[in-house]
Amino acid sequence: MTGAATATAPAGLPPEIDGAPAARAAEAMAARSATVYDAFVLASEAHPDNAFLCIPARPGRAYLPEGAEITFAQARAEVERRAAIYRAAGYGPGHRVALMLDNRPEHLFNQLALYAVGATQIPVNPDYLDHELEYLLSHSEAVLALGHAGHMDQLSRVAGKLGTPALDEAALATLAPVTGARPERPGRASEAALIYTSGTTGRPKGCVIDHEYHFAVGLGYARHGGRLALRHGGDRLFVPLPVFHVNAGINTLTALILTGNCLILPDRFHPDSWWQDIAATRATAMHYLGIIPPILMKRPPAPQDRGHGLRFGLGAGLDPDLHAAFEERFGVAMVEVWGMSETGRFLADCHEPRRIRTRAFGKPYDDLEAQVWDEAGREVPHGAQGELVVRAPGPDPRRGFFREYLKNSEATAEAWQGGWFHTGDVVTQEPDGMVHFVERRKNIIRRSGENISAAEVENALIGHPAVAAVAVISVTDEMRDEEVMACIIPVDGAARDAETARSVFEHGRRLVAYYKLPGWVAFVDDLPRTGTQKVRKGLIFPGLDDPRHAPGIIDLRDLKKRSKP
Known part of the structure; x- marks a missing residue:
């Protein structure tokens, strides 16, 4: 751990602090805990009056419009009440419960209550369409779908088709009994969460996550x-990310439990009140996605720009051309990191001098080893491009990673070829170990923090009568890191115009969530292929660095809006 470094702090940024006491406290608490629930109980006993959860005010919001602050003691009471209900109904190890509760406090209360009885939480993306939700409930074999009133129509409709009980969280006391819980005591190796992440072949893959994963990432953060x-016990982290992602709902939550700190959880990112919310909630740090800094930079200068107590921001996708300017204007050290649902732990460019004018995101460290390999599984020289592979140090390279892809042993084995986890990210590495992002090798598009399977979008669009063939690629987006582009060979006689593009878009809207739909459409004559008929997506626009500048490109980004309440 590094101590205070005021002498080397960049001008205009708060000095670094000594994080060793928090790290030691986290290690001591983790050593005494078998599960995250155990750690939460210890934290509630050690810091009963510390804020555990803060909900910023939001007039007109369906829940807590005036905001709320919930202490560890108050949160424990809410968790224990729910745990008693689950326990009385027979819930325990082997049971999985889908939570469609958005960023409400009830999600965290139920999550920890399920951990208390040894059951598994499955956080649900509220933007899922019916068939996406049906797949998640069916594939996970969820025994209960829990939601709030705003989601109950969809939950009841979809879960009813599967024979899965659906219940409004407000009526949890009426929970019906279940059977089949395994008679075992929850521990580090017990399944705790099932996180669905987009797969390259279309259907999302379910990452099985145990309590050891939670502790590994929580300690890694600390x-x-x-x-x-x-x-x-002295920090308050403002996290405008959804709890159905590991960042907010597992990684940050666990780190804050282990260090006795507060999670500030807005319903989503609100640029109009961002700095007012930061100040009102007394946030000392924030998390971000690549879309957030450019939006904030475009707003006119205001006194609130510096009227906050933030020491750092943690996130990914901040444009290097914007990084220094953001820090100078707002006085916040923005730390770029890299991580995946499968890895939990993350790399971070958090020690001075940071490489803020590059796409650097950190070095290997005591909790996570990293190398760069070529396609033959050999480590490449420094500066050469290759795939980032990572593993845990010590005899078990998978310690603290996801356990497996549910019901997909082939994909699990493929991801762990050679004893290292293959990330699918193309990077370079400097002699001192610093890793720089280049591009994604996997058929995945990263838009505003969401992983989008190109294959899933292709499958949704190919059924339109005007589409003869389609390839979906990622293109740069100054706000969202990446955007979806559909390259379409139209059928003979189909018009290559905006009307056809919109028709294809609306066809896809019925099949995939809004954020997966193409923001750009290009009508092309051919899709170059390999000898095995795989599309060579890098050759669709030869000699063109940015496909958005190709002739005839159609911009559909204004159509990408939530259609669900």
């Missing part, structure tokens, strides 16, 4: 130090 150093 140990990073440098610009990411946490204080023991």
Whole structure:
């Protein structure tokens, strides 16, 4: 751990703090805990009056419009009440419960209550269409779908087709009994969460996550130090990300439990009130996606720009051309990190001097090893491009990673070829170990923090009568990191115009969530292929660095809006 480094702090940024006490406290608490629930109980006993959860005010919101602050003691009471209901109904190890509760406090209360009885939580993306939700409930074999009133129509409709009980969280006391819980005591190796992440072949893959994963990432966060150093019981992290992602709902939550700190959880990103919310909630750090900094930079200068107590921001996708300017204007050290649902732990460029004018995202460290390999599984020289592979140090390379892809042993084995987890990200590495992002090798598009399977979008669009063939690629987006582009060979006689593009878009809207739909459409004459008939997506626009500048491109980004309440 690094101590205070005021002498080397960049001008205009708060000095680094000593994060060693928080790291030691986290390690001591983790050592005494078999599950995250156990750690939460210890935290509630050690810091009963500390804020555990803060909900920023949002007039007109369906829940807590005036905001709320919930202490560890108050949160424990809510968790224990729900745990008693689950326990009395027979819930325990082997049971999986889908939570469609958005970023409401009830999600975290139920999550920890399920951990208390040894059951598994499955957080649900509220933007799922019916068939996507049906797949998740069926594939996971969920025994219960729990939602709030705003989601109950969809939950009841979809779960009813499968014979899965659906229940409004407000009526949890009426929970019907279940059978089949395994008679075992929950521990580090017990399944805790099932996180669905987009797969390259279309259907999302279910990452099985145990309690060891939670502790690995929580301790990793607490140990990073440098610009990411946490204080023991003295920090409040503003996280405008959904709890159905591991960032907010598992990684940050566990780190804050282990360090006795507060999670500030807005319903989503609100640029109009961002700095007011940061100040009102007394946030000391924030998390971000690549879309957030450029939006904030475009807003006119205001006194609120510096009227906050933030020491750092943690996120990914901040444009290097914007990084220094953002730090200078707002006085916040923005730390770029890299991680995946499968890895939990993350790399971070958090020690000075940071490489903020590059796409650097950190070095291997005590909790996570990293190398760069070529396609033959050999480590490449420094500066050469290759795939980032990572593993845990020590005799078990999978310790603290996801356990497996549910019901997909082939994909699990493929991801772990050679004893290292293959990330699918193309990177370079400097002699001192610093890793720089180049591009994604996997058929995945990363838009505003969401992983989108190109294959899934292709399958949704190919059924339109005007589409003879389609390839979906990622293109740069200054706000969202990447955007979806559909390259379409139209059938003979179909018009290559905006009307056809919109028709294809609306066809896809019935099949995939809004954020997966193409923001751009290009009508092309051919899709170059390999000898095995795989589309060579890098050759669709030869000699063109940015496909958005190709002739005839149709911009559909204004159509990409939520259609669900």
